[in-house]
Amino acid sequence: MTADREPGTSAAAGGAAGGQAWHDRLRAALAAGDAEAARQEAAGAHPADLAEFVLDLEPADRPRLIGLLPPEQAALVVEELPPEVQSEVLTVLGRERAVAVLGEMSSDEIADLIGELPPARAVDLLRLLREEEAADVRELLAYLDDTAGGLMTTEFVAVQDDLTAAEAIETLRRLAPEAETVYYVYVVDQEERLRGVLSLRELIVAPPDRRVRDIMRTNVISVPADMDQEEVARLVAKYDLLAVPVVDGEGRILGIVTVDDVVDVLEEEASEDIYRLGGTSDEEAASPSAWFRAWLRLPWLVGLLLGELIVARVIQGFHGTLERVEQLAYFIPLLAATAGNVGTQSLAVAVRGLATGEIRRREMGRALAREFRVGTLLGIALAATSYGIVRATTGSQAVAATVGVAMGLNIVIASSIGVLVPLALHRLRVDPAVASGPFVTTALDIVGTLVYFLTASLLLWRYAAG
Amino acid sequence: MTADREPGTSAAAGGAAGGQAWHDRLRAALAAGDAEAARQEAAGAHPADLAEFVLDLEPADRPRLIGLLPPEQAALVVEELPPEVQSEVLTVLGRERAVAVLGEMSSDEIADLIGELPPARAVDLLRLLREEEAADVRELLAYLDDTAGGLMTTEFVAVQDDLTAAEAIETLRRLAPEAETVYYVYVVDQEERLRGVLSLRELIVAPPDRRVRDIMRTNVISVPADMDQEEVARLVAKYDLLAVPVVDGEGRILGIVTVDDVVDVLEEEASEDIYRLGGTSDEEAASPSAWFRAWLRLPWLVGLLLGELIVARVIQGFHGTLERVEQLAYFIPLLAATAGNVGTQSLAVAVRGLATGEIRRREMGRALAREFRVGTLLGIALAATSYGIVRATTGSQAVAATVGVAMGLNIVIASSIGVLVPLALHRLRVDPAVASGPFVTTALDIVGTLVYFLTASLLLWRYAAG
Numbered sequence: 001m002t003a004d005r006e007p008g009t010s011a012a013a014g015g016a017a018g019g020q021a022w023h024d025r026l027r028a029a030l031a032a033g034d035a036e037a038a039r040q041e042a043a044g045a046h047p048a049d050l051a052e053f054v055l056d057l058e059p060a061d062r063p064r065l066i067g068l069l070p071p072e073q074a075a076l077v078v079e080e081l082p083p084e085v086q087s088e089v090l091t092v093l094g095r096e097r098a099v100a101v102l103g104e105m106s107s108d109e110i111a112d113l114i115g116e117l118p119p120a121r122a123v124d125l126l127r128l129l130r131e132e133e134a135a136d137v138r139e140l141l142a143y144l145d146d147t148a149g150g151l152m153t154t155e156f157v158a159v160q161d162d163l164t165a166a167e168a169i170e171t172l173r174r175l176a177p178e179a180e181t182v183y184y185v186y187v188v189d190q191e192e193r194l195r196g197v198l199s200l201r202e203l204i205v206a207p208p209d210r211r212v213r214d215i216m217r218t219n220v221i222s223v224p225a226d227m228d229q230e231e232v233a234r235l236v237a238k239y240d241l242l243a244v245p246v247v248d249g250e251g252r253i254l255g256i257v258t259v260d261d262v263v264d265v266l267e268e269e270a271s272e273d274i275y276r277l278g279g280t281s282d283e284e285a286a287s288p289s290a291w292f293r294a295w296l297r298l299p300w301l302v303g304l305l306l307g308e309l310i311v312a313r314v315i316q317g318f319h320g321t322l323e324r325v326e327q328l329a330y331f332i333p334l335l336a337a338t339a340g341n342v343g344t345q346s347l348a349v350a351v352r353g354l355a356t357g358e359i360r361r362r363e364m365g366r367a368l369a370r371e372f373r374v375g376t377l378l379g380i381a382l383a384a385t386s387y388g389i390v391r392a393t394t395g396s397q398a399v400a401a402t403v404g405v406a407m408g409l410n411i412v413i414a415s416s417i418g419v420l421v422p423l424a425l426h427r428l429r430v431d432p433a434v435a436s437g438p439f440v441t442t443a444l445d446i447v448g449t450l451v452y453f454l455t456a457s458l459l460l461w462r463y464a465a466g
Numbered sequence: 467m468t469a470d471r472e473p474g475t476s477a478a479a480g481g482a483a484g485g486q487a488w489h490d491r492l493r494a495a496l497a498a499g500d501a502e503a504a505r506q507e508a509a510g511a512h513p514a515d516l517a518e519f520v521l522d523l524e525p526a527d528r529p530r531l532i533g534l535l536p537p538e539q540a541a542l543v544v545e546e547l548p549p550e551v552q553s554e555v556l557t558v559l560g561r562e563r564a565v566a567v568l569g570e571m572s573s574d575e576i577a578d579l580i581g582e583l584p585p586a587r588a589v590d591l592l593r594l595l596r597e598e599e600a601a602d603v604r605e606l607l608a609y610l611d612d613t614a615g616g617l618m619t620t621e622f623v624a625v626q627d628d629l630t631a632a633e634a635i636e637t638l639r640r641l642a643p644e645a646e647t648v649y650y651v652y653v654v655d656q657e658e659r660l661r662g663v664l665s666l667r668e669l670i671v672a673p674p675d676r677r678v679r680d681i682m683r684t685n686v687i688s689v690p691a692d693m694d695q696e697e698v699a700r701l702v703a704k705y706d707l708l709a710v711p712v713v714d715g716e717g718r719i720l721g722i723v724t725v726d727d728v729v730d731v732l733e734e735e736a737s738e739d740i741y742r743l744g745g746t747s748d749e750e751a752a753s754p755s756a757w758f759r760a761w762l763r764l765p766w767l768v769g770l771l772l773g774e775l776i777v778a779r780v781i782q783g784f785h786g787t788l789e790r791v792e793q794l795a796y797f798i799p800l801l802a803a804t805a806g807n808v809g810t811q812s813l814a815v816a817v818r819g820l821a822t823g824e825i826r827r828r829e830m831g832r833a834l835a836r837e838f839r840v841g842t843l844l845g846i847a848l849a850a851t852s853y854g855i856v857r858a859t860t861g862s863q864a865v866a867a868t869v870g871v872a873m874g875l876n877i878v879i880a881s882s883i884g885v886l887v888p889l890a891l892h893r894l895r896v897d898p899a900v901a902s903g904p905f906v907t908t909a910l911d912i913v914g915t916l917v918y919f920l921t922a923s924l925l926l927w928r929y930a931a932g
Contacts, residue, residue, distance in 0.1 A: 005789055042683070049705050069487035173671050182667045200666045201648045205639050219510070237733070238514050240726040242708060259725050260706040261730065267703065270736030271660050277743060278814020278903070279807055285824055290839035297811050297840070298847060304807050305848060309470045309855060315796045322795060329788060329795045333802050333911055334774035341745055341770050341904040345763050348744020349751075352737050362601075372758035374763070381764060382771060389775060437744070437903060438807040445478075445799055 023053060030061065035068045042069060051080030054089075063092040075104030083116040091121075096314070099128045107133055108153040108255075111140035140255075148232045149225035151265065152246045152255030158186040159212060161195050166208035172200075183243035186253055187216045193251040194220055222247045225254055232257055233265040234357055273351055275430075279304075279438035300438060305440035311336070311449050315416040318453035321460065327399050328456055331390065332449060335403065336387075339410040339448035340441035342378060346418025347440050348369055354422060354432050364423050368416075375415025383408035398463040410448045417444065489519060496527065501534045508535060517546030520555075529558040532567070536833030549582040556591075565594045574619040607719075614698045615691035617731065618721030624652040625678060627661050632674035638666075649709035652719055653682045658715040660686055688713045691720055698723055699731040700823055701868055731910035739817055742897075745770070751869055766904060773908035774900075777802070777915050784919035787926065793865050794922055797856065798915060801869065804852075805876040805914035806907035808844060812884025812908050820888060820898050830889050834882075841881025849874035852913045864929040868902035871920040877915045883910065 022041050025211050029037035040067075042050060050069075054062050054077060066089050078086055078101060090113075102110060102125070110129070114122045126134050136154050143149025155228065159168045159282055172182065185203055188198040188230065196216030198354045206215045222245045223232050236244050236259060268282070275282040280301045283371045284293050315322065315332065322328055353359035359367045387404030393402065417439060422432030468748025488507050495503035502880045508516060508531075516535075520543060532540050532555050556564045556579075568576060568591070572879045576595070578864055579761040580588045580603065594875060602620050615815045623641055638648065651669055653662040662682030689698050702710050702725060709722045734748070738925050745766045748760050759786050781788065781798065788794055816833065819825035825833045853870030860866065884906060888898030 020612070046687075046705060048706070072738065133511040169670065172667070182665075199648075200670075201638070204666075204670070205636065222511075237726075237729050239512060240514070242725070259708070259729070260703075263703050263725070263729060266729065266732060267735075267822065270732075270740070271822065274736070274740060274743065274814050274818045277740065278810050280814060282812045285819065285822075288836065290836050290843060293815075293836070294840045294843035294847070297808075297844060300811070301804065301844060301848060302808055302851065305800070305804060305852060305855075308803045309859075310775075311799045311803075312859075315799075316793075319792060323792065326785060326789065329798070330778040332798055333777045333781075334771070334796070335917065336799050336803070337774045337777075337908060337911055338771060340907070341767055342763075344744050344904055345746045345766070348746060351758075352740045354749065356737065356751075358731065370754065370756050374760045377756060378763060378767060379762035381760070382767060385768060386771060389771075393775075393778075438810055441806070441907075442803060444802055447798065463754050 024139060026053065026289055027441075030057075030065060038065065039068055039070075042073070047073070047076035048075075048080050050077045052299045054081065054086065059088065063089045065196055066091055069098055070095075071100040072104045074101045079105060079109045087111050087117050087121070091275045095128070099127075102128060103130065103133075104155055106154075106155055107136035108140055108151075111137045111150075112145075114141060117146060125248060143225055144230045147225060148223045148227040148229065148246045148257055149254070151229050151232065151261050152225075152257045154255045156186065156243070156245070156256040158188045158192075158194075158253055158254070159181050161187045161189055161211070161213035161216070161303055164209050164214065165206040165212060168203055168212050169208075172203075183258060185212075186220075186256075187212050187244055188253060190440070191250075192253065194222060194245055194247055194253045196220060197245075220245065222251075222253075224249075224258070229265050230269055233262045233269070233406065236262040237266065238357075265299070269355065272431075273355060275350060277348065277437045304438050304442045307446060311445050314449045314453065316448065318457065321453060321456050325396075325456070325460060327394050327396060328402065328453075330394075331399070331403050332452065334386070335406055335410060335452045336445040336448045338382065338407060339414040339444040340374065343414040343418035343440050344437050346375070346415045347422060347437060348417045350422040351432050354426050359423075364427075368423065371415050371419040372412070375412045379408040379411035382411055387448060398460055401458050401463075402456045405459065406448075406452040409451050410444075411454070413451070414444050417447075473736045476560060491680050492519065495532060496523075505536075505656065506537070507535055513539070513542035514546050516543045520547065523550065523898070525554065533559055533563055537566040538570045540567045547569060549579055552579050553587070557587075561594070564591075569596065569599075572619060572621055573602035574606055574617075574621075576618075579604045579609075581607060581611060609691055612695045613691060614689045614693040614712045614723055615720065617695050617698065617727055618691075618723045619727075620721045622652065622709070622711070622719070622722040623648050623650075624654045624658075624660075624719055627653045627655055627677070627682070628681035629678050630675050631669055631672040631678060631681065634669055634678050635674075638669075649722070649724060651678075652686075652711055652722075653678050654719060658709055658719065660688060660713055660719045662686060663711075666742060678803065686711065688717075688719075689723070690714075695731050696735055697734070699728045702728040703732065704823075704831050716873050735821065738897075739821060743814065743817065743903045770904050770908045773912060777911050780912065780915045780919065783906050784923065790864075791865060791922070791926060793860050793862060794868065794919075796860075797865070797869050798918065800852070801872055801876060801918045802911040802914045804848065804873060805880040805894045805910040808841065808877045809880040809884035809906045809910045810903050812841070812881045813888060813903060816885045816888040817898050820892050825889075830893075834889065835884055837881050837885040838878070841878045844881065845874040845877035846875055864926055867929075868918070868922045868925050871925065872914075872918040875921070876910075879913060879917070883913075 022045060029041055038183065054065055057065065062085070065230055066077060069077065078089060082091065089100065093101065114125055117125065126137065129137060140154065147413065157172060159171050164172065172185070185198045185200060186194060189195050195221045196218050198212065198216050202215065221235070221239060221241070225236065225246050225248060232244065233257050236257065239260065243258045245256050246254045249255055271285065272282045275284065280297045284296055286294065294408040350359065353367065383404045386407045387400050390403045391397065391400035421440060423448065425432045485844065488511060492507040493506055495507055520531055523531065530550065532543060535543065544555060547555065556567065559567065580591055583591065595603060602908065606620065623638060625637050629637065634651065638651070648666050651664045651666060652660060653664065655661050662679065662684050663686045664678065664682050666682065687705060687707070689701065691712050691714060698710065707725065709724045711722050712720045714720055737751065738748045741750065744764045750762055754760060818827065819833065849870045852873045853866050856869045857863065857866035887906060891898045
């Protein structure tokens, strides 16, 4: 993204009210094939609004609108589109036009786009770029997508530490149009190693003839290029930064990760966790196709189905017990569901706690012990409740005792498993959200049913004996 | 937060490596009661790191550390603490010390803190403030916590539109120490109405004698004070802003909402959704007490327990059918769980889609229709699978047909309910995440069991007749 971190203005958003009238007028101009009118309607709109408008168009109409915008504006709009749509639009746009638009895009955006393309088309597109920009892009492509290197932009402002404040400001005047919004002014030595940092305000209020090395702040918070993007995001959020510099092994500054990209990473991560906990994948959000969405969900569901077949097997194994006391069948879902519910609560708390760093800090052992205490308290409360209700409704002491005891046991097991699984995955450096909600509830269905019938066999034998 | 949006530096974080050695030294100095050594160890640490350190201390030790820091540093650390801990610490700190720390805190932070206190203590604390700051705080307290007004800071930079660029820079030099990081320079007319905006860079590169009204951008994106904080956050994220101005009914600028607070809002919102989908409340994260956590989860669990008692009732109602074909009991959890799983998937997709605005844009009708198609595809696939497996394992055509048909119906119902409930809640302006995962799965357990036994009665009658 290039110019959109600039102070936000938009004829379309136009404050809070934000009319949709330009939408209709632009749509009409496009339908009438009136390129000039369409260009005028689009002129005042914010790129983010135009990108939304483009996404609402039929895929075939999208390149038509992009094609008639001035290249700088087209680039800003393309940068706001999802990568699949970007490559779609640029493919149809025609070589000359695509070159013009690419020329206005920032190198990190181009690298993200090229990363999505099949190799042949990627090479083709790289050839369209100016030599210098192609080199930047190739360098960015070397970093993995989900690392600081993959997230950073190479457009930042750095000045030599032996410049005076006035000279530094002069350098900014020359460099600034190339750089993204000036978040911070980084200070480097002769070998390009990061030495310090200044805000633009600090530079302005400093005496013009002071050297920047004497006014800069040292001990700059920076990240290595291979740091995971979520870790970078947490760091920026924790220290309330607007941007964080990315450095190589020798401490040379390679680029910066800016707060707006961090916002996107945090949002992506939250989406991923929510979809996973719900038992599907966040790839869903990218596709409007019902077939594709069903296809993404199916493996989970089939896996869970097989899990529930084990539950069926467990019940079948106890069919003797079930024949003796038919009433036991009524409460199978009760036991399984409550275990599942308790497990889901623990899971949600653990997954989010790990994501926000709340749990890492206070140590996992403590989180585990606390969850065990919570489970015990809940187990006692719900065992008593369900014993009372079952006793009152069935009149059977034996059935009520079975449900009560199994309930208590199940809840303690469920809350422990619910927190243990994500903590263990985290230790193994696997995303804890992989342990999706339905996965854990199905496992608990199996355990819960087993505990229920084992308790039943035991207690019924005792009641029969007593 | 005052100075922490400044370029991030920290002896503690110190780049990527970030040693923990100062942690141990600070702890030792505190244990030894060596105030001077503790102050020195703390001097280089970032306020966010110190706040983490404070949270890890025993509650009784926290005010002791805060008490020995210089007031400016103490204020920065206190601002990073959760509100409950803030008020705890300030209460114990003693009047004089508390006044010194409060004097260094920004008005929006003080307002947030006071909003958390019991009224008597709030009044007491307001009296400790300087007249001018107390007025600022009182003004901020008038806005609801979760609105733009509740989120904004009153420390921003605005210049009159008839100043020249050079005069505006001079104003900045005078005002800047009072203001948070200068994100954007807002331009106002004689009546304080927001007229335009400039980046600091644009101001610097402008010819010094040009009037700001001639170089500013107009059509500034702004928000009203009563806009919901999530809406504000979405807007800032969408337009990649660093800050957005908050205006009153006459267009006068009241304050700004900055991107770091927006990051916090987005994180809170994601946490809330994840906890809710898991069937508990995000209040959990604030408390380490197992009793409190159990107490928060209990109402959900008891409600769900009552739901599962309805399931028990349904099964009991069909006990004649169950007696005739005992094998039906084996697959009760299978049917209920699969419906629950499908419902949870739809729910996660809908809740997150509504939160990120993905669904709002493309209309709800379309989302509903798509989910229905997904449900139908999944229903067909899983009906066939479960028919095959049950047929093979039980050898009973009647049981297999019952499970297959009920499965198909349940899945279509589940995917529709899973998306319908959050969409309906959203229409009614209720947070869609209120429809927690366990709530929907329990409802689906009831419906699923009913559908299963109705199908069984019908098919068994047909098989018996045929």
